[in-house]
Amino acid sequence: MSVDRIRQLFAESLETKAKAGEVLPEVIAMAGQVMVECLLNGGKILSCGNGGSAGDAQHFSSELLNRFEMERPALPAVALTTDSSTLTSIANDYSYNEIFSKQVRALGNSGDVLLAISTSGNSANVIQAIQAAHDRDMKVVAMTGREGGEMVNLYGPQDIEIRVPAHSTARIQEVHLLVIHALCDFIDQQLFGGA
Numbered sequence: 001m002s003v004d005r006i007r008q009l010f011a012e013s014l015e016t017k018a019k020a021g022e023v024l025p026e027v028i029a030m031a032g033q034v035m036v037e038c039l040l041n042g043g044k045i046l047s048c049g050n051g052g053s054a055g056d057a058q059h060f061s062s063e064l065l066n067r068f069e070m071e072r073p074a075l076p077a078v079a080l081t082t083d084s085s086t087l088t089s090i091a092n093d094y095s096y097n098e099i100f101s102k103q104v105r106a107l108g109n110s111g112d113v114l115l116a117i118s119t120s121g122n123s124a125n126v127i128q129a130i131q132a133a134h135d136r137d138m139k140v141v142a143m144t145g146r147e148g149g150e151m152v153n154l155y156g157p158q159d160i161e162i163r164v165p166a167h168s169t170a171r172i173q174e175v176h177l178l179v180i181h182a183l184c185d186f187i188d189q190q191l192f193g194g195a
């Protein structure tokens with residue numbers, strides 16, 4: 001890979017973040033408020049996604065359970081992407097499409113929030129997780145990209161979609177990580193008055 005190509009990747013990532021920074025702050029604040037209200041009411045946040053988005057799901061949950069940038073109590077969050085025995089047995093006995101939804105049905109309660117991450121908006125296991133979350137009277141915060149995919153057809157009136165204005169999975173994910181940190185900062189500011 002040439003140095004020029006690497007410079008081009010940085011330029012594209014910068015451009016994507018600039019475009020997202022023009023259109024996403026308001027919807028990120030709305031999503032943050034949904035999460036804050038969930039946590040204030042004793043709820044928890046479940047997170048899921050595939051591949052790089054599984055990493056994002058775990059990144060988010062770890063920063064709630066441990067901490068983001070300030071000293072504060074642990075906050076309840078669970079990434080549904082980590083328990084290989086659960087994931088492999090559900091995929092093996094039922095379907096890969098059910099690896100998240102079966103966990104949502106077991107762990108999710110009314111008032112909890114599902115953070116559903118899919119750059120295409122078309123991953124079947126994330127779609128089924130959203131449906132399971134609605135069955136459990138949970139709200140959904142979705143992080144997507146492109147045109148939002150099939151997930152666009154699932155959202156209820158209380159759900160929030162944070163859609164990155166890009167088509168490259170990698171560029172979308174680079175903004176998703178910034179969104180995750182913005183959500184963590186919003187939660188800390190609202191619940192603990194910031195640093």
Ligand SMILES: O=C(CO)[C@@H](O)[C@H](O)[C@H](O)[C@H](O)COP(=O)(O)O
Pocket residue numbers: 050051052053117118119120121122123126169170173
């Ligand atoms: O991280 C990357 C690409 O940058 C890949 O691992 C990517 O996450 C995988 O192809 C996922 O299966 C894509 O799923 P989704 O984002 O469309 O739901």
Ligand SMILES: [Zn+2]
Pocket residue numbers: 052169170173
């Ligand atoms: Zn990636």
